[in-house]
Amino acid sequence: MLKRSTYAAIAAAIALGVAGVVTTTAPAGEAERGDASLVRTDNGTVRGTVTDTVRVFQGIPYAAPPVGERRWAPTAPAKKWDGVRSATEPGAACPQTGSLPAVGPKSGDEDCLFVNVTTPRASSTKARPVMVYLHGGGHTDSEGAMYGARRLAAQGDVVVVTVNYRLGALGYLAHPDLEKRGESGNYGFLDQQAALRWVQRNAAAFGGNPGNVTLFGQSAGGYSTCAHLIAPSSAGLFDRVIQQSAPCTSAMGQRDREDALAAGVATAGVLAKKHKLADWRTASPEQLVSPFGMGPEYQPVFGGELLPRTPQEAFATGNFNKVPVLQGITRDEERARVYGIELGKKQATGDPDAQIDESDRRTHLEQEFGKKQASAIAARYPSSAYGNSPAAALGAALTDGNWARQSVDSGRALSRHVPTYTYEFADSTVPWYADPNYRKPAFDVGAGHTFDLPYLFELDAYQPLSPAQRGLSDEMIRIWSDFARTGKADWKPTTPTAPNAQALASGPGGIRPVDFAAQHHYGFWISLR
Secondary structure: OOOOOOOOOOOOOOOOOOOOOOOOEEEEHHHHOOOOOOOOEEOOOEEOOOOOOOEEEEEEOOOOOOOOOOOOOOOOOOOOOOOOOOOOOOOOOOOEEEOOOOOOOOOOOOOOEEEEEEEEEEOOOOOEEEEEEOOOOOOOOOOOOEEEEEHHHHHOOOOEEOOOOHHHHHHHOOOOOHHHHOOOOHHHHHHHHHHHHHHHHHHHHHOOEEEEEEEEEEEHHHHHHHHHHHOHHOOOOOOEEEEOOOOOOOOOHEEEHHHHHHHHHHHHHHHHHHEEEEEOHHHHOOHHHOOOOOOOOOOEEEEEOOOOOOOHHHHHHHOOOOEEEEEEOOOOOOHHHHHHHHHEEEHOOOOOOOOOHHHHHHHHHHHHOHHHHHHHHHHHHHHHOOOOOOHHHHHHHHHHHHHHHHHHHHHHHOOOOOOOOEEOOOOOOOOEEEEOOOOOOOOOOOOOOOOHHHHHHHOOOOOOOOHHHHHHHHHHHHHHHHHHHHHOOOOOOOOOOOOOOOEEEEOOOEEEOOHHHHHHOHHHOOOOO
C-alpha cells in the first residue's frame, strides 16, 4: 500500500489499520546484489516497494518508541534489527483524533516515530538532493505517510523523506513537573531533529546527498522549519528551507516559555479532573488528544536552551542558521477557515443552507482584531468589493491581516541575511475534497489554506487534478526541486524593500510576478500597528 484511504466524515475519520513490523530471515546481503527493493540503513535492511518510476520505503523507525519512561523525554535512538524489515506499509500515525478531512487519521499508538522515503527508480551517477517534509496539522494532527511523494521524487529527481513526530500534549506540553527530565515543551521538535540526523546518516543509502538537504513544511510543519532556523542544535542538518503558509515572524508559530508552562499546568489540571486521574501523566493517548483546533494551542516553545530566541529576535540580529529560503502563502489562506466557520453555523443552527452574514463578519473581525480596529478593517474590506459575499470579504481581511502582512515582514527580515524568494499560490480552480459529504460553500474558497498541497503530493482526500492543474503541479514540482538543487528560484529574490513575489497559478500567464504588498493592502495593515 502506497497511500492512505480517504477520510470519511468531518467529525470522525475512519480509523485506519496499520500493519505491524514484519521481519524475515532473508540475508541482508541481498541489498548488495542489485535488488532495488532492498536498502541497508544504519539500523538494518529494509524492503520497500518498487514501481515503474520510484522506490518507496515506509514505516522505517528513526527513533525508539516514546512509550513508558520515554514518554515526555528527549528522543532516543532506534534499536537495530536482524534480517530484513518490511517497509511496504506505513507505520502508525502519532496519537490524534482524526476529526477533520485531509488532516490526519485517528490513532492512539505512541509507537509512531517513523520516516517514509521515496526515491526515483532510475539510477543516477550523482547523489540526488534530499527533501525532508514536515507535515502540518496544528502540531496536533497528521502524519508523514499520507503525503505521497511519487511525482515529486520522480519528476523532481530528488529523494523525499516524510516524517512522523510527536503531536499535541505528547509532543508539545510544557509543565514544571516535566522539567526534572530536561526542558519540556518541544518533544516533537526534538523528534524532527532526530529524523534530520537519521537523514544525515542514511541519505546516501537511498541515493541521496546528505550535503544537500532541503527542509520543507506547510503550516505547522512550516513553522517548525522556522524553529530549526533558530535552533543552534539544528545547525548543519539542512542546507535550504521552504516554508509554505508559515511566515516565520507570525505569532501563530511560536509560544513564550513562561506562557507555555502556565498553559501546561492548566491543561494537566483539566486532564486530571476530567478523567479522575491521581497523576495526569498516566493519562492514555486517547485522553491526551483533542479534536483538531478544539484543544490547547501547541507550537514550538521559545525562550529556553533549545530555542533561545524568537524568529523576530534572531532575524534582527542575524543570529540564526543561514541558508537560502523559499517562502510563501496561498492567496486566500483564511477562506478555508471561513468555510469551517460556516460549517459550524450550519451545525449550530440545524440549517444546512446557513451562510456567513454581515453580523457574522463583524463579530469575527472584532474577535480577531478588537472592536477599535474592526471598524476600519470592515470599511476597507466591504462585502460589496467581494461579490456581495460577507464570507469572501471576511476571508480576505483575515488572510491579509494574519498571513500576507507577516509574509512581507518575514521576507524582508530574512533577506537582510540570506537569499530569500517569495511566492503566492494563486490558483483559482483548486481541487475540492474527494468525499461527497463536503459540499462546496456558496462563496468561492479560492486558493485556501492547504489547497496547494495536492499540487506537490498525492493526497487521497482531494479530487484528482485537472489537466490545467496538473500543468501547474509540474511547474511547482520543478520550482521546489530546482530550489532544493541550487538554492535559487527563477524570479527576482526578495529584498528588504521589495517582496518581488511570484504568483503560481494555472493557465496561460498564471505564473508571473505580482505586486504582493499592494494586492494584500500591506500599507493599510502596517498603519494599524
